[in-house]
Amino acid sequence: MKPVMTFFPETRLAKLAARPGGIMRDIAIEKAKEYLESMRGEGDEAIRQMMDEIEKIAAGAQGNRLPLARIKDVLRLADQTVTLAGTFDYDPFGRCMKSLCDVADGLLTAGIEDAAPIVVHVRTMRLVAPGSTTLSPEQTEVVLGELAKILTHYDFKSLGSEADAQTPIAR
Amino acid sequence: MGQAALNLKGVNALLLDSDQFSRGLIASMLRGFGMESPVTGQTGADAMAYLNTNTVDLCIMEAMLPDMSGAELIKWLRRPEMEKIRFVPVVVLTSYAQLRQVAAARDGGANIIVRKPVSPRSLFDRITWVARVARPFIDAPNYSGPDRRFRSIDPPDGIYKRGDDPNRGKEVPTQPNAANKLVQAVAKGAAQ
Numbered sequence: 001m002k003p004v005m006t007f008f009p010e011t012r013l014a015k016l017a018a019r020p021g022g023i024m025r026d027i028a029i030e031k032a033k034e035y036l037e038s039m040r041g042e043g044d045e046a047i048r049q050m051m052d053e054i055e056k057i058a059a060g061a062q063g064n065r066l067p068l069a070r071i072k073d074v075l076r077l078a079d080q081t082v083t084l085a086g087t088f089d090y091d092p093f094g095r096c097m098k099s100l101c102d103v104a105d106g107l108l109t110a111g112i113e114d115a116a117p118i119v120v121h122v123r124t125m126r127l128v129a130p131g132s133t134t135l136s137p138e139q140t141e142v143v144l145g146e147l148a149k150i151l152t153h154y155d156f157k158s159l160g161s162e163a164d165a166q167t168p169i170a171r
Numbered sequence: 172m173g174q175a176a177l178n179l180k181g182v183n184a185l186l187l188d189s190d191q192f193s194r195g196l197i198a199s200m201l202r203g204f205g206m207e208s209p210v211t212g213q214t215g216a217d218a219m220a221y222l223n224t225n226t227v228d229l230c231i232m233e234a235m236l237p238d239m240s241g242a243e244l245i246k247w248l249r250r251p252e253m254e255k256i257r258f259v260p261v262v263v264l265t266s267y268a269q270l271r272q273v274a275a276a277r278d279g280g281a282n283i284i285v286r287k288p289v290s291p292r293s294l295f296d297r298i299t300w301v302a303r304v305a306r307p308f309i310d311a312p313n314y315s316g317p318d319r320r321f322r323s324i325d326p327p328d329g330i331y332k333r334g335d336d337p338n339r340g341k342e343v344p345t346q347p348n349a350a351n352k353l354v355q356a357v358a359k360g361a362a363q
Contacts, residue, residue: 032203
C-alpha cells in the first residue's frame with residue numbers, strides 16, 4: 001500500500017507574492033471594482049441574451065411538458081444569470097433566478113417534465129429584470145414570495161440551503 | 172486583513188470557466204490586482220492540453236466544467252507524474268447550481284473554494300491567503316492535496332460556519348483569528 005507522505009512545498013505563487021513592490025489591498029480591490037463597473041453594460045447585455053434564451057426554451061413547451069434536456073439548459077442559463085445578477089447587484093432579479101435554479105434542479109432530480117413552474121418564473125423574470133420599473137419594492141416582495149410557494153408545492157429544497165447545511169464555504 | 176502589498180506581477184494564472192463573460196469578469200479582477208492577463212480555457216480538456224506542456228502558478232476554475240468536474244481535473248493535476256505543477260494552488264469557484272460540488276472539490280485537492288458571484292475583496296483575500304499561508308501537502312492513497320485539517324486553526328474570515336451556527340447565512344464580521352493573525356504577521360514581515 002502506498003505510504004502517506006507529507007510535503008512542505010513553497011509554491012512559486014508564494015515566492016512571487018512575497019517580492020517587494022506590488023499593490024496594496026485597498027488599491028487592488030478598488031481597481032478591480034472599477035474594471036468590473038466598466039463591464040456593467042456588457043453584463044446587462046449578457047443578461048438580456050440569457051433571458052431571451054430562457055424565454056425561447058419556455059416558449060417551446062408543448063402543453064405543460066418541457067423535456068428534461070431543455071430544463072437542464074434552463075438551469076445552466078439561470079445559473080449564469082444568478083452570477084451576473086450578484087456581480088452587478090440586481091437583487092430581486094437574482095432572487096428570481098435562484099428560485100428558477102431551485103425549481104429546475106428539483107424538476108431534474110425528480111425527473112418531472114412540468115413546464116408551468118418554469119413559465120411562471122420566466123414571466124416574473126421580465127418583471128424584475130434589470131432596468132424594469134414595472135413593480136414597486138412591495139409588489140416585488142409579494143411576487144418573489146409567490147415563487148417560493150412553487151418550491152413548497154413540489155417539496156423541492158433550495159440549492160443554497162442544502163449546500164450550506166453540508167459544507168462550509170467561503171463567500 | 173492588514174494593508175500588506177501583494178506582488179502578483181509575473182504570476183501565470185490559468186482561468187477555467189465555461190462562460191466567456193464570467194471568464195472576462197474574473198480576468199478583469201485579476202488585472203486590477205496587478206496580474207497580467209491569465210491564460211483562459213473553457214473545458215477540462217483545454218486545461219489538460221495546456222498543462223501537459225506549460226506550468227502555471229495559480230489555477231482558478233469552476234467547480235463543474237462542461238466535460239468534467241473540477242474535482243476530476245484537480246485529481247489529475249495532483250498526480251505524482253505532474254511533478255512540476257502538482258503543488259500549484261487551486262481556487263475553485265462554485266456558482267449557485269454547483270454548490271453540491273463543494274465537498275467533491277475539497278476532497279479532490281482544492282486549496283480553497285469560493286462562492287460566485289466573487290467580489291474583488293473576496294478574491295483578493297483568498298489569493299492572499301493561498302499565497303501566504305503555507306499548508307502541508309498530503310499524498311495519501313485516497314487523497315493528494317493541501318492538508319484539509321486546517322480547522323485546527325480558524326478558517327479565514329468569510330467562511331461559513333457549521334449548519335447549526337447562529338451566524339450562518341449572515342455576513343461574517345471581520346475578526347482576528349489564527350489564520351488572519353498568521354497572514355497579518357507574514358504580511359507585516361514582508362512589508363518591512
